Amino acid sequence: MRLRPWPDKTPExxxxxxxxxxxxxxxxxxxxxVIDKERCVECGLCYLHCPxxxxxxxxxxxxxxxxxxxxxxxxxxxxxxxxxxxxxYA
Amino acid sequence: MAVKNLDEREFFFGHKACAGCGGxxxxxxxxxxxxxRTVAVLPAGCMSAVGFNFPQLCFAxxxxxxxxxxxxxxxxxxxxxxxxxxxxxxIVAGFAGDGGTADIGLQALSGAMDRxxxxxxxxxxxxxxxxxxxxxxxxxxxxxxxxxxxxxxSRRPKKDMPAIVAANGVSYAASASVGYLxxxxxKLEKAKSVVGVKYIHVLAxxxxxxxxxxxxxVEIAKEAVDVGVWELKEYExxxxxxxxxxxxxxxxxxxxxxxxxxxxxxxxxxxxxNGQR
Numbered sequence: 001m002r003l004r005p006w007p008d009k010t011p012e013x014x015x016x017x018x019x020x021x022x023x024x025x026x027x028x029x030x031x032x033x034v035i036d037k038e039r040c041v042e043c044g045l046c047y048l049h050c051p052x053x054x055x056x057x058x059x060x061x062x063x064x065x066x067x068x069x070x071x072x073x074x075x076x077x078x079x080x081x082x083x084x085x086x087x088x089y090a
Numbered sequence: 091m092a093v094k095n096l097d098e099r100e101f102f103f104g105h106k107a108c109a110g111c112g113g114x115x116x117x118x119x120x121x122x123x124x125x126x127r128t129v130a131v132l133p134a135g136c137m138s139a140v141g142f143n144f145p146q147l148c149f150a151x152x153x154x155x156x157x158x159x160x161x162x163x164x165x166x167x168x169x170x171x172x173x174x175x176x177x178x179x180x181i182v183a184g185f186a187g188d189g190g191t192a193d194i195g196l197q198a199l200s201g202a203m204d205r206x207x208x209x210x211x212x213x214x215x216x217x218x219x220x221x222x223x224x225x226x227x228x229x230x231x232x233x234x235x236x237x238x239x240x241x242x243x244s245r246r247p248k249k250d251m252p253a254i255v256a257a258n259g260v261s262y263a264a265s266a267s268v269g270y271l272x273x274x275x276x277k278l279e280k281a282k283s284v285v286g287v288k289y290i291h292v293l294a295x296x297x298x299x300x301x302x303x304x305x306x307x308v309e310i311a312k313e314a315v316d317v318g319v320w321e322l323k324e325y326e327x328x329x330x331x332x333x334x335x336x337x338x339x340x341x342x343x344x345x346x347x348x349x350x351x352x353x354x355x356x357x358x359x360x361x362x363x364n365g366q367r
Contacts, residue, residue: 023146028109044093048271049308051107051115053100065103069110069297070305 029068031083039080046072105148107140110304112294113214123278133161135187136221162202188229203258216296224299256325261286264324267293269312301350
């Protein structure tokens with residue numbers, strides 16, 4: 001499991017930036033979404049509907065936190081997102 | 091379209107919800123609309139279990155866990171305290187599940203509605219106590235299998251929570267669905283601008299408890315509105331408005347059948363029709 005760096009100082013409040021998370025969720029995944037940039041029209045539906053917010057506005061997938069649920073592939077009207085077997089990327 | 095105007099920052103990120111969780115989508119979108127000066131208030135439930143994992147905090151804004159029954163009371167206190175400290179432009183938003191709203195937290199919510207505090211209460215409705223292993227709640231629809239109604243499914247009607255809230259004379263009440271995020275975002279924006287008690291009831295399917303694939307959450311939430319089992323409506327100035335009419339009520343049976351939680355019921359009905367039970 002990859003560790004994320006701790007912040008330089010301990011936060012004063014409970015509210016500190018997301019991104020200081022120490023354990024990733026990426027190893028939950030059995031399939032991963034891959035965006036076909038040629039078919040994509042950048043409508044942003046996948047970005048909007050991702051429950052984990054792992055697809056950024058410029059449509060890059062954060063594979064450290066994507067759980068591979070497949071909502072993005074299903075919501076995509078252009079069928080630009082395919083869910084591929086994680087075993088092929090190991 | 092709503093996508094362009096949304097805050098690009100993620101305020102609910104890295105949480106440990108199940109893949110395809112509808113509740114976490116509802117919280118994520120709500121915080122994007124409400125912004126960083128939101129104090130999120132969460133009772134015991136899925137979203138507090140997956141969001142607060144010491145030493146991690148999956149909220150980028152202030153977030154607070156309350157006792158199960160006290161969501162709305164804690165919101166009242168936080169709102170009053172922040173106002174006393176001279177803070178401005180903040181929103182106290184509660185995210186409670188269906189059990190935390192309709193069963194356990196109803197009394198605290200009733201008190202807050204009576205006082206007319208300036209709070210936004212969001213109920214993400216996954217139709218059972220999903221966090222503790224799918225027990226029946228007051229918002230479980232009739233016929234749904236849960237671990238406390240395993241044989242024939244729930245036999246009580248679903249409480250009409252938006253109507254209960256509206257009957258208390260709140261400033262704004264609405265029902266939404268994670269299948270229609272545009273509508274949900276519009277309602278959040280409206281609630282943000284209204285003073286007084288605001289209540290949004292958002293249907294947030296749970297793939298684990300509903301017996302669905304993890305990729306079907308958004309689709310089933312949309313379908314629930316289209317076939318007419320869930321209404322998108324809002325209450326303002328003493329009047330209800332329905333925002334969307336069911337477009338394909340003929341698909342109701344298919345909508346019910348595809349959910350694993352109703353399957354025992356249909357098996358039971360089939361058996362009793364064949365005289366086996």
